[in-house]
Amino acid sequence: MSSLLGVFDILAKAGPHAELSSNHIASEIQAKNPDAPSLLDRMLRLLACYGLVTGGTDNGEDGERVYGLTWAGKAFVNDENNGSLVASIMNKGKVELWLQFKDLVLEGGNRYEKVREMPFYQYTSLNPEHAKSFDTEMTNLSKITVKKILERYNGFQGGTTLVDVGGGYGVTLNMIISKYPSIKGINYDLPHVVQAAPSFPGIEHVGGDMFSIVPKADTIMMKEILHNWDDEHCLKLLKNCYEALEEKGKVIVISFIMVEETEASNAAKFICQMDLNMAMLFGAKERTAKQLKSMAMDAGFSSFQLKCLVFNVIAVMEFYK
Structure with missing residues (x-):
């Protein structure tokens, strides 16, 4: 709710190290409810407990508690340059879908298809508002x-x-071609997606079905794609990538990585929650590095390397032909 109210944006606009009272924020959002400052203060106190805002100290005017933005809280600021998590956490469709978890356990199947009466990507292609929301979420995460x-x-x-x-x-x-302009970029997605894509220097948009064919190249990348599909579809996709690779080429897979053992770290909490999200949305899952390596070998690749981890949950891996 703090994201919808614009609280993080207000704190960010106040400047680095600035701290604001709930009364100040209530005036910024033009709240008509006389209880708004009190409600905002209670909400901000909760956010402070989770490290998303600083403060809660009584050093404001008239002894009011004041709050500032933390490094973690910056992820919820609407920022066109650096991205935001707002679209991801405020996705109404995802929230509604979680009410289906009981039926997923008892009956199985793809719950998204049960609710929407069609697969996720088909629904996206037919509903512009949903497509825009999904693209905003993916763009900000990227x-x-x-x-x-x-x-x-x-x-x-x-x-x-x-x-x-x-x-x-x-x-x-x-973002990649901007750093490495000598590389020719081919953005490959479904025809209706690339038709709406903006023009970028050094990038050609190509429409097609990745389960039928993948454009040939010396380097192929998949970012957060495999976790959207079951093992059968993933294996088919990896085989298509293998066939499209030039000799001594590589596939770069960027993917959330499941923890090997149960633990209570923030990374484990995040990835285990993401795993259930994939089950609900696609009937899919997150995978460990060992599972992804095994899948790569089954698809024909000669070797696998996990090159680095970012944010402790996203792996950059290379599969070699």
């Missing part, structure tokens, strides 16, 4: 994760052609 990946991973360097399979509107590929 800005956050790819920026960090490009700081730590240099495996794109030296490539000639890079195909981003399931690349959406090309935001991820554009």
